[in-house]
Amino acid sequence: MTDLDLKPLLAAAIEAALEAAREILDVYAGEITVDQKRDLSPVTIADGRAEKVILRHLLAAAPDIPIISEEQAEADGLPAAAAARYWLVDPLDGTKEFIKRNGEFTVNIALVEGGRPILGVVGIPVQGLIYAAAGPGTALRRAADGTCTPIETRPCPPEGAVVMSSRSHSSCGELDRLLETRKVADRRIAGSALKFCSVAEGVADLYPRIGPTMEWDTAAGHALLEAAGGRMSNLDGTPFRYGKPGFRNPGFIAEGR
Structure with a gap:
């Protein structure tokens, strides 16, 4: 604490x-x-x-x-x-x-x-x-x-998740394969940390990222998301941490409730 x-x-x-x-x-x-x-x-x-x-x-x-x-x-x-x-x-x-x-x-x-x-x-x-x-x-x-x-995150709707993705990664094959395991109702594209905000305020449900980012790209959105009831993890489901070598992030999944 x-x-x-x-x-x-x-x-x-x-x-x-x-x-x-x-x-x-x-x-x-x-x-x-x-x-x-x-x-x-x-x-x-x-x-x-x-x-x-x-x-x-x-x-x-x-x-x-x-x-x-x-x-x-x-x-x-x-x-x-x-x-x-x-x-x-x-x-x-x-x-x-x-x-x-x-x-x-x-x-x-x-x-x-x-x-x-x-x-x-x-x-x-x-x-x-x-x-x-x-x-x-x-x-x-x-x-x-x-x-x-x-604001707070929402439970994923029965009809499926609204998924946020970056403009430069919206057609990534790895992302498509990851989403095969999820029920998806809609996919939306947005730049920068706007994707975290959409999940945190309950207008979207999932923001997966395959490619690398830097810690300053994600930390503010991560804090907002957790405070709103969501969570962020590595692609293998382990907790997402900061202070990594070179302050570089691996892929992750940010999601609501």
Whole structure:
């Protein structure tokens, strides 16, 4: 059990996500210049601007908790091992979707302790939405006007699961084979951590991922999902943990009740 007071940390993470969204939308409204990282993935000035404000908020709230953030890791490298407690930040999850201007990108902020995400915030800039949680039963959706609504996962409907998948993995043969063991009513495509939000608020039931991701891609959505009554596991059913070598994830299944 954590000895932290998570309430002020959650408030700081929400404010960070809101300010990061403003930075992102400012860039989104104009011409988007695209650069490449070492791994050839795209990056824009919005990634850096969002990260800067998030780091400022988190360091002010908890100066002793280390932060692993995607763009900072690109510049400075990753730590050799995970701390017992650390922040994971993806300041702009879904940069490809941002460049395409389809709105399917998020701001992801999570706090990990003992290999588990104990706090998560997912912001959806174009909708002005914030999804946030810090423990069982705390998952909520904050609307653009500040109204907060509790959310929870749903039991899988008798007619079958609504399955979320990434645009780049929607026709993966391995994914198709995995879903052969499930009763599927519908398959929907979405970018970034939006898939976790859909399962957490009970409009979808399953988000399987075959290919690798980084821990900052999943930790915030994972925290939200668990707080809403769902779960996330490795493809073999074992618990999904954080602080792995290189902070790289294997495939996983995220699901509701």
